[in-house]
Amino acid sequence: MPEDWQAGGFGLYxxxxxxxxxxPYCDFNSHxxxxxDQTRWTRAYISEIDRIGAQTKGRTLRSVFFGGGTPSLxxxxxVDDILTKVRATWPxxxxxxxxxxxxxxxxxxxxxAGFKDAGVNRISMGIQALNDNDLKALGRLHTVAEARSAxxxxxxxxxxxxxxxxxxxxxxxxxxxxxxxxxxxxMAVDHLSLYQLTIETGTAFGDRYAAGRLNGLPDxxxxxxxxxxxxxxxxxxxxxxxxxxxHAKQGQESRHNLIYWRYGDYVGIGPGAHGRLTLDGQRWxxxxxxxxxxxxxxxESTGAGELPREAxxxxxxxxxxxxxxxRLTEGVDLRRLGAAENPDLAANIARLxxxxxxxxxxxxxxxxPKGRPLLNAVLxxxxxx
Amino acid sequence: MTDLAHIRNFSIVAHIDHGKSTLADxxxxxxxxxxxxxxxxxxxxxxDIERERGITIKAQTVRIDYKAQNGEMYVLNLIDTPGxxxxxxxxxxxxxxxxxxxxxxxxxxGVEAQTLANVYQALDADHEIVPxxxxxxxxxxxxxxxxxxxxxxxxxxxxxxxxxxxxTGVGIKETLEAIVHRLPAPKGxxxxxxxxxxxxxxxxxxxxxxxxxRIIDGIMRKNDRIMFMQNGTVHxxxxxxxFKPGMMPVEELGPGEIGFLTAQIxxxxxxxxxxxxxxxxxxxxxxxPGFKPAVPVVFCGLFPVDSSEFEDLRDAIEKLALNxxxxxxxxxxxxxxxxxxxxxxxxxxHLEVIRDRIEREYNIDLITTAPSVVYHLxxxxxxxxxxxxxxxxxxxxxxxxxxxxxxxxxxLVPDDYLGDILKLCQDRRGVQLDLTYAGSRAMVVYxxxxxxxxxxxxxxxxxxxxGYASFDYQLAGxxxxxxxxxxxxVNDEPVDALSMMVHRDRAxxxxxxxxxxxxxxxxxxxxxxPIQAAIGxxxxxxxxxxxxxxxxxxxxxxxxxxxxxxxLDKQKAGKxxxxxxxKVDIPQEAFISALKMDG
Numbered sequence: 002m003p004e005d006w007q008a009g010g011f012g013l014y015x016x017x018x019x020x021x022x023x024x025p026y027c028d029f030n031s032h033x034x035x036x037x038d039q040t041r042w043t044r045a046y047i048s049e050i051d052r053i054g055a056q057t058k059g060r061t062l063r064s065v066f067f068g069g070g071t072p073s074l075x076x077x078x079x080v081d082d083i084l085t086k087v088r089a090t091w092p093x094x095x096x097x098x099x100x101x102x103x104x105x106x107x108x109x110x111x112x113x114a115g116f117k118d119a120g121v122n123r124i125s126m127g128i129q130a131l132n133d134n135d136l137k138a139l140g141r142l143h144t145v146a147e148a149r150s151a152x153x154x155x156x157x158x159x160x161x162x163x164x165x166x167x168x169x170x171x172x173x174x175x176x177x178x179x180x181x182x183x184x185x186x187x188m189a190v191d192h193l194s195l196y197q198l199t200i201e202t203g204t205a206f207g208d209r210y211a212a213g214r215l216n217g218l219p220d221x222x223x224x225x226x227x228x229x230x231x232x233x234x235x236x237x238x239x240x241x242x243x244x245x246x247x248h249a250k251q252g253q254e255s256r257h258n259l260i261y262w263r264y265g266d267y268v269g270i271g272p273g274a275h276g277r278l279t280l281d282g283q284r285w286x287x288x289x290x291x292x293x294x295x296x297x298x299x300x301e302s303t304g305a306g307e308l309p310r311e312a313x314x315x316x317x318x319x320x321x322x323x324x325x326x327x328r329l330t331e332g333v334d335l336r337r338l339g340a341a342e343n344p345d346l347a348a349n350i351a352r353l354x355x356x357x358x359x360x361x362x363x364x365x366x367x368x369x370p371k372g373r374p375l376l377n378a379v380l381x382x383x384x385x386x
Numbered sequence: 387m388t389d390l391a392h393i394r395n396f397s398i399v400a401h402i403d404h405g406k407s408t409l410a411d412x413x414x415x416x417x418x419x420x421x422x423x424x425x426x427x428x429x430x431x432x433x434d435i436e437r438e439r440g441i442t443i444k445a446q447t448v449r450i451d452y453k454a455q456n457g458e459m460y461v462l463n464l465i466d467t468p469g470x471x472x473x474x475x476x477x478x479x480x481x482x483x484x485x486x487x488x489x490x491x492x493x494x495x496g497v498e499a500q501t502l503a504n505v506y507q508a509l510d511a512d513h514e515i516v517p518x519x520x521x522x523x524x525x526x527x528x529x530x531x532x533x534x535x536x537x538x539x540x541x542x543x544x545x546x547x548x549x550x551x552x553x554t555g556v557g558i559k560e561t562l563e564a565i566v567h568r569l570p571a572p573k574g575x576x577x578x579x580x581x582x583x584x585x586x587x588x589x590x591x592x593x594x595x596x597x598x599x600r601i602i603d604g605i606m607r608k609n610d611r612i613m614f615m616q617n618g619t620v621h622x623x624x625x626x627x628x629f630k631p632g633m634m635p636v637e638e639l640g641p642g643e644i645g646f647l648t649a650q651i652x653x654x655x656x657x658x659x660x661x662x663x664x665x666x667x668x669x670x671x672x673x674x675p676g677f678k679p680a681v682p683v684v685f686c687g688l689f690p691v692d693s694s695e696f697e698d699l700r701d702a703i704e705k706l707a708l709n710x711x712x713x714x715x716x717x718x719x720x721x722x723x724x725x726x727x728x729x730x731x732x733x734x735x736h737l738e739v740i741r742d743r744i745e746r747e748y749n750i751d752l753i754t755t756a757p758s759v760v761y762h763l764x765x766x767x768x769x770x771x772x773x774x775x776x777x778x779x780x781x782x783x784x785x786x787x788x789x790x791x792x793x794x795x796x797x798l799v800p801d802d803y804l805g806d807i808l809k810l811c812q813d814r815r816g817v818q819l820d821l822t823y824a825g826s827r828a829m830v831v832y833x834x835x836x837x838x839x840x841x842x843x844x845x846x847x848x849x850x851x852x853g854y855a856s857f858d859y860q861l862a863g864x865x866x867x868x869x870x871x872x873x874x875x876v877n878d879e880p881v882d883a884l885s886m887m888v889h890r891d892r893a894x895x896x897x898x899x900x901x902x903x904x905x906x907x908x909x910x911x912x913x914x915x916p917i918q919a920a921i922g923x924x925x926x927x928x929x930x931x932x933x934x935x936x937x938x939x940x941x942x943x944x945x946x947x948x949x950x951x952x953x954l955d956k957q958k959a960g961k962x963x964x965x966x967x968x969k970v971d972i973p974q975e976a977f978i979s980a981l982k983m984d985g
Binding site: 014051116127134166196197198199221223228245246260261264267275276277286311317320321324325356358373374375377378379380381382384385 | 486603910911912913934935936937938939940941945947948950951954957961
């Protein structure tokens with residue numbers, strides 16, 4: 002199955018690793034820097050696009066995604082230079098999606114028009130909460146009012162604007178979340194990401210949690226209740242979940258994220274960025290050095306901002322395909338990667354189908370609605386030896 | 387060969403942490419037996435586990451050459467005995483090999499229960515006893531009060547107790563002089579046939595079995611053909627020597643001397659502690675009195691967590707058994723745990739030591755099932771069965787009555803905690819035999835069923851008294867009681883490794899505690915799981931572990947599928963630490979944790 006990736010498409014991820022401040026829950030590769038030489042960074046991104054472009058010549062790009070960090074702090078000219086290089090490197094599909102993650106502050110919003118001119122056509126905004134107290138607790142620098150005006154500016158400029166909220170916050174009960182979610186849905190255009198707060202080790206929240214000083218987090222039962230109400234309310238408003246934490250009106254799903262979940266090929270450029278590339282029939286996992294200074298120096302000195310690539314075995318690929326694909330409501334096509342012929346997998350599928358955790362028709366396998374909040378447990382069973 | 391008048395053989399009696407090993411180190415150092423540069427703390431304790439816990443399991447010995455203040459040279463033989471109750475028989479044999487004891491008492495703490503048990507062994511062996519008050523360098527030291535306590539509780543004269551700080555070296559010279567002048571010389575006759583006592587033995591990978599001996603009469607020489615009288619086996623001595631504390635060869639050992647021999651012996655099992663050694667020809671016919679074969683009193687199942695390691699476990703257990711005659715084992719099959727071994731131990735510490743050594747030295751993760759004692763089942767057909775494993779309990783209709791082993795426990799405790807101790811013993815079906823005071827401390831003696839003690843009695847004792855109580859016990863025969871087998875069902879399937887014998891009156895309480903514990907120990911599954919305790923077909927306690935409701939990763943970082951894959955691998959590895967019963971995964975630690983009682 003050398004060209005299996007084509008069923009998932011081809012995209013480009015650009016990682017901008019800088020933020021104005023580090024949020025206490027965030028374990029992404031983000032850093033606060035006093036001064037950033039954007040010209041140097043632009044040169045490095047362009048050099049990386051050249052390098053990977055040469056390895057993936059002729060592929061049609063379906064999506065570009067600027068993630069971070071806070072890419073809305075990039076100069077519009079930086080974005081423009083990068084996108085100009087992208088257009089010169091790969092052919093693009095007519096409906097190419099170019100997304101940029103933005104923080105909802107006036108500074109960021111001041112860049113929006115420039116981003117649009119550079120070719121960005123979709124904004125994903127990190128609003129996170131519609132309640133000033135909780136925004137503070139989450140370490141966010143903006144208020145609800147600021148977020149709303151930044152969101153209005155984005156809406157005025159872009160057809161497609163999504164935003165993120167974090168729920169299952171400290172001391173958040175079901176009723177409060179239901180009402181906040183209703184407000185969010187009244188604002189939403191066509192796409193909404195709703196993430197349950199996860200305490201990650203190595204973050205400020207992780208440290209506080211380990212020290213027993215992070216109170217009021219929901220227990221499993223309340224987290225499950227919050228999940229249930231989220232599914233119900235969104236469905237009522239026509240924003241069904243198409244992925245574990247992502248909701249959209251039909252046809253407005255994030256095409257970029259679909260490439261990950263449909264296990265396509267994607268180029269990852271920038272500090273800590275991950276990629277999946279199929280080259281001459283072998284699928285590779287790529288990863289870049291995480292510290293921004295290290296990545297930059299490595300690109301400049303060696304011409305390649307990458308760690309040694311990992312060749313993915315057939316087993317690894319099947320595991321990743323299922324881990325990613327079953328996050329989607331649409332599920333996976335079992336004909337890919339020989340999944341339909343794998344006897345261990347078939348036995349596990351049969352067990353999970355009997356118990357109502359999985360559903361299957363016409364070789365499409367998906368997790369049932371009751372299985373979705375237990376996806377990790379379903380996957381553990383599905384992928385057990 | 388040293389003449390009898392210039393030999394002194396002694397042991398040191400002390401509670402854990404009262405400074406026995408430090409004192410021994412100091413004596414070795416003061417006499418120049420070991421060069422300062424070779425000195426390391428606790429010279430005599432060689433196994434890691436011993437060193438970590440500050441306990442001695444095998445007897446160790448050292449020969450000290452000492453020039454006394456009268457100008458004469460003496461040979462002082464110290465036998466360092468195992469201090470723990472599990473090894474009471476070994477202690478009694480070591481005591482018979484020497485004529486005197488140093489009784490070391492921490493002058494900041496006073497006499498402890500373990501000291502008592504060992505000092506009584508020393509008195510039984512007719513020892514001359516020199517009391518030593520240790521740790522006098524500490525501010526909390528109160529020598530007068532502790533000397534009084536020694537007189538009150540033990541009943542020996544402590545007016546001339548030596549005041550020592552093994553740490554700073556104060557009193558060490560006085561101790562050496564007291565050994566020479568206050569302890570008697572051994573008796574014996576070099577012209578009689580050889581009679582020697584086997585004090586201890588252990589396996590050495592280079593030398594084979596090393597046997598520690600005390601010569602009573604006659605002379606033992608290199609190349610002698612000797613006989614072990616218990617089983618009549620004959621061996622030729624190829625090495626004879628003494629410990630200083632390293633091995634030093636000698637040509638012969640005479641009466642009163644303590645040393646070692648090797649004789650191409652393959653198994654420690656062939657060399658039983660307390661046995662008499664004589665020459666093959668013209669030897670003695672009368673063995674020394676007091677020999678007893680080791681009898682295990684506590685049994686438990688040891689199973690590999692990873693069932694593919696069964697053969698490795700067999701190998702480890704066989705190797706350990708070569709070096710430990712008191713440890714017994716036989717293969718066991720559990721419906722729940724697969725293949726493993728039912729092992730017998732002298733006591734709980736012995737169990738822990740063996741288990742730790744298997745995990746540590748052989749690198750095998752183990753599931754240890756509930757420790758059980760040996761029950762005597764009297765069947766209706768008149769036969770009697772020894773029950774080592776509750777899983778083997780026959781149907782009650784065939785059983786006439788059941789007897790269980792009981793112990794006489796001695797506990798010394800500051801009177802502030804006396805109430806807690808009495809309650810603990812009462813809760814464990816104890817019968818009070820005695821209660822006396824010595825100063826501000828109470829000494830309570832209880833008759834207790836051993837099965838109430840084998841599991842976590844000592845832990846509970848330590849926790850209710852904040853570590854201030856000390857405890858020792860002796861086996862005290864069998865007694866009939868109303869005992870039943872309690873089984874545990876998880877998701878309606880019996881888990882044989884969790885079944886246990888309990889007293890009928892305590893069954894509901896134990897069952898309730900057990901199912902509640904298991905509810906916390908077993909992770910939630912995708913379905914709800916009933917957990918029940920039952921006697922026969924009757925359920926006596928029930929809990930339901932509700933189903934998992936939410937377990938999903940909210941967000942993937944960019945396209946980092948590797949991170950998700952690694953997380954899954956980690957979860958799979960975690961699952962390997964569990965055992966599957968039907969559809970339920972039970973973590974290995976649950977088998978022991980479920981049995982711990984909080985009250």
